Amino acid sequence: MSGDPGATGSSAAAADPGATGSPAAGADPGATGSSAAGVDPAGGLRRAAVVAGRLTWRAAPLAVSVQVVCMLAVAAVPVAVAWLTKLVVDGLADGEPLSALTALAAALAGAGVAAAVFPHAGQYLRAEIDRRVALSAEDGLYRAVERFTGLARFDSPEFLDRLRMAMQAASTPGAAVAGGFGLLRGAVTAVGLVGSLAVISPVMTGVLVLTGIPMLLMELYLSRRRAAMMWLISPTERRRVFYQGLQENPQAVKEIRLFGTGGFLRGRMLTERRTADAAKRREDRRELAVQGGLALLGAVVAGAGLLWAVAAARRDALSIGDVSMFVAAVAGVQGALATLVQSAAQTHQHLTMFVHYVTVLRTGSDLPASPAPTPVPRLRRGIELRDVWFRYDDGHPWVLRGVNLFLPEGLAVALVGLNGAGKSTLIKLLCRFYDPTRGAILWDGVDLRDVDLAELRTRIGAVFQDYMTYDLSATENVALGDLSALDDPDRVRAAARRAGVHEVLDGLPRGYDTQLTRSFFGGSEEEEAQAGVRLSGGQWQRVALARAFLRDQRDLMILDEPSAGLDAEAEHEVHSRLREHRAGRTSLLISHRLGAIRDADRIVVLADGVVAEQGTHAELVAKPGTYARLFALQAAGYRDDAEVNGRNAKSSVDVSALARDCIDAS
Numbered sequence: 001m002s003g004d005p006g007a008t009g010s011s012a013a014a015a016d017p018g019a020t021g022s023p024a025a026g027a028d029p030g031a032t033g034s035s036a037a038g039v040d041p042a043g044g045l046r047r048a049a050v051v052a053g054r055l056t057w058r059a060a061p062l063a064v065s066v067q068v069v070c071m072l073a074v075a076a077v078p079v080a081v082a083w084l085t086k087l088v089v090d091g092l093a094d095g096e097p098l099s100a101l102t103a104l105a106a107a108l109a110g111a112g113v114a115a116a117v118f119p120h121a122g123q124y125l126r127a128e129i130d131r132r133v134a135l136s137a138e139d140g141l142y143r144a145v146e147r148f149t150g151l152a153r154f155d156s157p158e159f160l161d162r163l164r165m166a167m168q169a170a171s172t173p174g175a176a177v178a179g180g181f182g183l184l185r186g187a188v189t190a191v192g193l194v195g196s197l198a199v200i201s202p203v204m205t206g207v208l209v210l211t212g213i214p215m216l217l218m219e220l221y222l223s224r225r226r227a228a229m230m231w232l233i234s235p236t237e238r239r240r241v242f243y244q245g246l247q248e249n250p251q252a253v254k255e256i257r258l259f260g261t262g263g264f265l266r267g268r269m270l271t272e273r274r275t276a277d278a279a280k281r282r283e284d285r286r287e288l289a290v291q292g293g294l295a296l297l298g299a300v301v302a303g304a305g306l307l308w309a310v311a312a313a314r315r316d317a318l319s320i321g322d323v324s325m326f327v328a329a330v331a332g333v334q335g336a337l338a339t340l341v342q343s344a345a346q347t348h349q350h351l352t353m354f355v356h357y358v359t360v361l362r363t364g365s366d367l368p369a370s371p372a373p374t375p376v377p378r379l380r381r382g383i384e385l386r387d388v389w390f391r392y393d394d395g396h397p398w399v400l401r402g403v404n405l406f407l408p409e410g411l412a413v414a415l416v417g418l419n420g421a422g423k424s425t426l427i428k429l430l431c432r433f434y435d436p437t438r439g440a441i442l443w444d445g446v447d448l449r450d451v452d453l454a455e456l457r458t459r460i461g462a463v464f465q466d467y468m469t470y471d472l473s474a475t476e477n478v479a480l481g482d483l484s485a486l487d488d489p490d491r492v493r494a495a496a497r498r499a500g501v502h503e504v505l506d507g508l509p510r511g512y513d514t515q516l517t518r519s520f521f522g523g524s525e526e527e528e529a530q531a532g533v534r535l536s537g538g539q540w541q542r543v544a545l546a547r548a549f550l551r552d553q554r555d556l557m558i559l560d561e562p563s564a565g566l567d568a569e570a571e572h573e574v575h576s577r578l579r580e581h582r583a584g585r586t587s588l589l590i591s592h593r594l595g596a597i598r599d600a601d602r603i604v605v606l607a608d609g610v611v612a613e614q615g616t617h618a619e620l621v622a623k624p625g626t627y628a629r630l631f632a633l634q635a636a637g638y639r640d641d642a643e644v645n646g647r648n649a650k651s652s653v654d655v656s657a658l659a660r661d662c663i664d665a666s
């Protein structure tokens with residue numbers, strides 16, 4: 001339905017295979033055109049590491065400092081334990097005095113306490129750092145998204161995929177840093193133990209270290225492959241989520257039940273899941289083979305080392321303490337190397353995801369901003385479209401092919417045309433959601449590309465064809481038209497009254513505080529009963545209209561099919577109100593119901609990408625053309641209805657009122 005662009009938007013993106021991979025008009029190629037893996041290797045990772053590190057430090061400097069201390073303590077414990085164990089065992093064998101042995105045992109016990117406590121403290125700190133960093137990263141990401149002032153980026157499936165990955169990465173940037181800590185911890189432990197082991201057996205130490213190098217390289221290779229695989233399956237995942245969402249969407253469920261398409265959609269959802277799972281399975285198997293092989297290699301090396309140590313002790317080349325130290329050090333070095341390798345892989349994988357975050361952050365607006373934007377004064381003369389050509393991107397057909405049009409200040413202009421003629425597109429250009437591919441749009445003679453965009457938008461009010469229905473309270477749904485009305489119930493009510501929806505909203509269980517949704521509820525039965533309501537399509541449309549009425553002091557009011565969902569009486573009433581409202585104001589109204597726009601100061605017919613006709617209603621019906629033909633068609637329909645309804649005076653009231661509008665003029 002029109003009121004839920006989320007549903008329609010995702011359906012369009014997911015259902016149109018041709019749409020994938022084509023960057024939208026004006027999109028920064030840097031934002032969309034990268035390698036198949038979606039990452040540029042070394043430079044991107046380095047940059048991501050710097051951003052993640054800076055973000056983490058700024059979000060939680062104290063927690064990070066304490067975490068480093070904990071981490072160093074945890075890293076030193078295995079080395080201390082290995083040495084203390086050797087000293088205790090050797091002391092026992094050599095008959096050292098009890099006091100010395102007690103001191104060593106106490107130190108060993110202390111190391112055990114540290115080993116027990118510090119990891120928990122570290123875990124708590126890690127969770128706290130994660131929370132703080134995620135908050136800050138999410139804020140940064142959505143601030144960056146807000147900077148995309150146009151719509152082109154949101155038309156690009158590739159960019160949407162990147163954004164989805166960036167959102168995932170934004171919720172776990174701390175993981176990359178935690179991986180870095182793990183690296184450091186593994187390195188400290190490994191260096192300490194390797195040094196200790198080297199005292200006993202330089203050869204064995206060399207062998208152990210050499211087995212660690214292929215482990216590290218293979219883990220990095222696997223991590224890179226996994227990140228590339230995630231990027232490749234992201235369109236599949238997006239489609240799966242789309243099919244999944246459809247089956248939970250109350251609007252879609254109507255059609256799904258009636259048309260019996262549940263099984264079909266479930267089948268598609270599962271196909272997408274199977275495709276993604278197959279890719280993941282291939283990767284898991286590869287990891288199983290590689291990691292299993294490496295683990296086996298490590299176990300063989302450790303076993304061989306143990307045999308050597310036992311044989312050396314028999315020859316008295318090693319003390320008993322040396323053997324215990326050797327066993328602890330081999331296990332410790334292998335554990336440390338495993339931590340090192342896993343942390344490196346984890347850091348690499350998170351950084352690879354974080355590259356998407358950084359890319360989104362570095363992506364500029366899709367609309368070039370003027371270095372010295374002109375302020376947008378109140379509209380005095382009008383808005384001119386001068387030879388405007390537009391297509392959504394180079395691969396798409398032209399929608400507008402040289403539109404020349406003037407919207408004079410203070411006049412109501414109506415835009416008419418067949419489906420797909422480009423009416424809504426023209427409106428999007430007026431709001432500067434896109435720039436014309438050729439030509440220009442001038443606000444009192446100033447190109448929209450040169451004006452302050454935020455200011456321009458404060459000068460415009462609109463009801464879009466695909467208006468939004470927010471899962472918020474009635475007050476918030478209206479006040480989103482102008483946030484300054486959020487704490488001004490009188491303004492909200494006045495706008496709702498003008499849109500003819502005040503009685504409905506006032507009569508809700510909690511009046512204007514009622515949630516216009518059934519999606520969220522508080523939990524308790526009582527709360528659920530009062531949780532929210534669903535409005536009808538026409539009632540939602542009036543709410544959207546009320547939202548626009550809050551902006552009625554703006555210079556340009558755009559109304560794209562503002563009454564499409566209304567019943568005849570409501571439509572008549574809304575258009576009467578709009579007529580009053582539009583008098584003396586600059587407005588652009590789109591409607592397929594020609595009876596509703598006949599009183600516009602100027603009617604413009606858009607066909608084949610150009611202005612095909614324009615004039616007043618009387619002028620246009622007087623000459624053969626698209627408008628006269630469409631009007632005659634609609635009038636004939638009403639005339640037939642009027643004849644039928646004439647036999648039923650009660651029910652004819654509304655229809656005949658509208659029919660009179662049309663027939664009178666034809």
Ligand SMILES: Nc1ncnc2c1ncn2[C@@H]1O[C@H](COP(=O)(O)OP(=O)(O)OP(=O)(O)O)[C@@H](O)[C@H]1O
Binds near residue numbers: 422423424425
């Ligand atoms: N975001 C988009 N990306 C690519 N093509 C688009 C996009 N939006 C619209 N179009 C195409 O532009 C053309 C004009 O669409 P537009 O919505 O402007 O028509 P309209 O006159 O408002 O139609 P209707 O009367 O059905 O609302 C259509 O062919 C449509 O497929």
